[in-house]
Amino acid sequence: MGETVSGKQLSQWQNWAKKESIASKISPNEVDWLLQEVAELTHLELRLETFKNRSKIPLKQSLSELTDLWQQRLTCRLPVQYLVGVTPWRKFKIKVSPDVLIPRPETEYIIDIVLKAIPESPLFDIASGNWVDLGTGSGAIALGLADILTNATIYAVDRSRGALDIAEDNAIEWGFAERIHFKQGFWWTPLEFLRGQVNGMVSNPPYIPTELIATLDPEVAYHEPHIALDGGEGGLESIRYLIESSPPYLRSGGIWLIEMMAGQAEQVAQLLACQGSYQNIQIFPDFAGIERFALAYRR
Ligand SMILES: C[S@@+](CC[C@H](N)C(=O)[O-])C[C@H]1O[C@@H](n2cnc3c(N)ncnc32)[C@H](O)[C@@H]1O
Numbered sequence: 001m002g003e004t005v006s007g008k009q010l011s012q013w014q015n016w017a018k019k020e021s022i023a024s025k026i027s028p029n030e031v032d033w034l035l036q037e038v039a040e041l042t043h044l045e046l047r048l049e050t051f052k053n054r055s056k057i058p059l060k061q062s063l064s065e066l067t068d069l070w071q072q073r074l075t076c077r078l079p080v081q082y083l084v085g086v087t088p089w090r091k092f093k094i095k096v097s098p099d100v101l102i103p104r105p106e107t108e109y110i111i112d113i114v115l116k117a118i119p120e121s122p123l124f125d126i127a128s129g130n131w132v133d134l135g136t137g138s139g140a141i142a143l144g145l146a147d148i149l150t151n152a153t154i155y156a157v158d159r160s161r162g163a164l165d166i167a168e169d170n171a172i173e174w175g176f177a178e179r180i181h182f183k184q185g186f187w188w189t190p191l192e193f194l195r196g197q198v199n200g201m202v203s204n205p206p207y208i209p210t211e212l213i214a215t216l217d218p219e220v221a222y223h224e225p226h227i228a229l230d231g232g233e234g235g236l237e238s239i240r241y242l243i244e245s246s247p248p249y250l251r252s253g254g255i256w257l258i259e260m261m262a263g264q265a266e267q268v269a270q271l272l273a274c275q276g277s278y279q280n281i282q283i284f285p286d287f288a289g290i291e292r293f294a295l296a297y298r299r
Pocket residue numbers: 100101102103104107134135136137138139140141157158159160163185186187203204205206207227228229
């Protein structure tokens with residue numbers, strides 16, 4: 001339930017939440033992130049506290065509800081994105097819930113790699129036709145593809161019904177409901193009808209070795225869905241499967257592009273080369289210079 005508070009009251013709450021955050025080794029900037037959503041104040045207004053002298057600030061949730069939320073952040077290490085219910089990703093504000101992986105800033109770059117990869121394909125019509133986002137989660141990659149490939153039809157697959165519900169909401173919110181088709185199932189399985197007709201497959205599959213999951217930050221290990229993280233023993237189970245299963249679906253010259261974990265590039269390139277159906281295999285670094293993306297073209 002919302003309430004209207006004075007700027008002074010909000011500033012007091014902001015200061016309390018920031019102090020508690022610092023004591024819990026959580027970035028105090030996250031408090032402003034929450035307040036941007038709840039109080040509809042800008043990042044700058046919050047940082048400079050220019051709202052302090054306002055007599056009335058409407059809040060979508062009461063201060064006592066905000067306190068409860070912040071306690072969850074501090075004690076349960078619930079990611080702030082799940083508290084707020086949205087996260088920024090490329091030009092989108094994406095709805096998220098604990099049913100989906102929070103789309104990461106690194107993954108934004110996969111859409112730019114698609115743009116770099118398209119001119120290198122021998123297919124003149126590669127930017128249109130059928131494109132696929134396997135393991136769509138919140139639908140972030142599907143939205144990114146629909147945004148840059150304005151004449152393409154996107155098929156977005158996930159095994160998780162909860163994830164697809166969120167992804168569908170995001171597609172509707174951003175006006176892509178007509179061009180993104182959602183399917184529930186195991187990787188390519190719900191897309192049998194697209195055999196030999198896909199121009200591009202883009203995926204950010206689970207790639208964390210099972211044995212490492214318990215060592216991740218509690219925000220990730222306790223709250224993000226393990227189906228989105230767990231890449232099996234060694235981490236390459238899903239990537240290996242995508243390498244083996246994709247050739248029958250891709251047109252000759254079609255794009256195969258995935259995100260992977262630091263340290264997996266050499267093995268992924270080798271698996272692609274040994275499979276025999278791919279050519280022009282390339283590895284791309286993320287903004288930190290770490291090799292995180294593998295691209296190949298169907299022979
Ligand atoms: C790392 S998350 C990526 C989510 C989203 N694409 C992103 O980049 O933020 C991996 C996604 O793959 C889905 N997934 C895992 N195994 C799958 C399978 N066998 N078939 C289809 N989707 C699967 C998970 O539910 C999860 O949404």
